[in-house]
Amino acid sequence: MRILLVEDDLRLVAELKPQLQQAGFAVETAHDGIDAEFLGREEAFDAVILDLGLPGKPGLEVLTEWRNAGLDMPVLVLTARDAWHERVDGLKAGADDYLGKPFHVEELLARLEALVRRQHGHASSRLQVAGLVLDNDLQRVTDQQGVEHPLTGREFRLLRYMMLNADRVLSKNELSEHVYEEEDLRDSNVIEVYINRLRQRFGKRCILTRRGQGYVLPSQPEHGS
Amino acid sequence: MRILLVEDDLRLVAELKPQLQQAGFAVETAHDGIDAEFLGREEAFDAVILDLGLPGKPGLEVLTEWRNAGLDMPVLVLTARDAWHERVDGLKAGADDYLGKPFHVEELLARLEALVRRQHGHASSRLQVAGLVLDNDLQRVTDQQGVEHPLTGREFRLLRYMMLNADRVLSKNELSEHVYEEEDLRDSNVIEVYINRLRQRFGKRCILTRRGQGYVLPSQPEHGS
C-alpha cells in the first residue's frame, strides 16, 4: 500500500514515517501544499494523510482540487483537536475521515487501515482471491491444498497488491510504485525476479504475462489463452 | 500482563500499585475519567481495574465508551460496598467483575488473575501450550520430557505472554510493551536476548522468527514449507 503523508512539521514526519512503514505502507511525503497537490495528482496512492495547516497552499484547497480532478483515493485529514469547524469543512471538501492533533499513532494506523480496506471493499484482514488466502496479520498465504507459505516482506507486498487488483493488467511500473518507496527502479528487474519467486511458490499458471503490458493475476485459473 | 488501574484516590493507588507489580503485572495508572478513557482506548491492556467514582467523566460512561468502541479486555469495577445498583449498572455496561470498597488486596489480586485467565480461556493457574506447562504460582515451566525449568522474572513474563498468544506474530514492540512498564526500549535488544535465553532452554524450534515482523510461538511444532 502506497500512501502520501502531507505534513509540514518535520518532527512529526520523522516520528510517523517509520511507524507507517513498519505497518507495511510505502510512504511518500510532502511538506507544503504545492508539492502535495502535485504529487497527489501525478502519482498513484492508496491513501493520503493530509494536515490542514500547510504552507504554500491550504490543505482544504489541495483536497478540493484533487476531488475536482476526479481523484478518489481515501483522504484522512489531520486537524487541531478542538477545531470542529475544520472537520466539517474537511468532510465537505471530500475527506473520508479526520483525526484531531495530538493523536496516538495507533489510532492513526487503525483508521488508515480501515480506510484502505473500505476503499478496496474488504472488511477483514484476510483476502481470498485466485484460490489463495492471504493473511495480513501473519504475513502468510495459504494455498488451495491448505499449505501455508510464509512470505518475505517484498513477496508479500507484491502478492497482496496483485490480489487486491486481480483480473487487471498491472504494469511493472505500477507494481513497483506500490511495492517500493523510491521509484527509480526503471533500470532494474526486481519485479521480474519477484514475479518469478511467486510463480515458483504458487505455480506458473498463477500469474500471467501480458508481453509489453505487464502481469495479471486471474481470480480464477484460466484455460487456454 | 499489562493492566490499567483507574483510581482517583492517590493513597489507594500508592498502596495498590506495588502489590500489583509484585504479583507480576505491569501497571499503568489514570486518575480521572478523561485520561482513563483515552488510555484504555489507545493502548493495549490485558485487564482494567476501574473505580466508578471518578472526576472528569463517570466511570460507567468510560466503560460504555470502551465497549462501544469494540474493546473487550476484562474490566473489574470497584464500587462502594453497599451500592448494589452501581454493580448492576456496571455489569450492564460491560464489566466482568466487581469488588466493594473497602476490600482486601488479596481478593483483588485473586479476582484479577481469574479475569485474566478467563479472558485467555484458561480456568486454572496452569497453562499448557506448545508442549510446555507453565505454572503461574511457582513461576516455572515443565517441558515435554518432564524436566522442570525455574525461570527468572523476565523470562517467565515473556514466555507467558507468548504462550497466551500462541500462533500469532508478536512484534518486539508488542512484547516489550507487555513485559515492561516503561516503553522507551526502542534502541535496546533486551527482547532478542531473552528470546535467545528461552530458545536455549526449550530448543531453537520452539520460537520462530518472522524477519522484520517479530516472533511466533507455534502451539504445535511446524513442519517446514
Next chain:
DNA sequence: AATCACATTAAAGCAGCCTTAAACCCCGCT
C-alpha cells in the same frame, strides 16, 4: 536472423537477528 521483452539463476550486498561477554544493578549478607 536480429532484436526485444521476459525468465531464470547465481552471487554480491545489506539489514536485521543472534550470540556472547562484560557491565550494571539490586539485595541480602558479613
Next chain:
DNA sequence: AGCGGGGTTTAAGGCTGCTTTAATGTGATT
C-alpha cells in the same frame, strides 16, 4: 559500609537470510 551473587541490560561482532544486481537463457516479434 563492603562484599557477593543472581538477575538484568548493554554493547559488539558474527551470522543468516532477504534483497538486489547482473549475467545468461528463452521465446516472441520484426
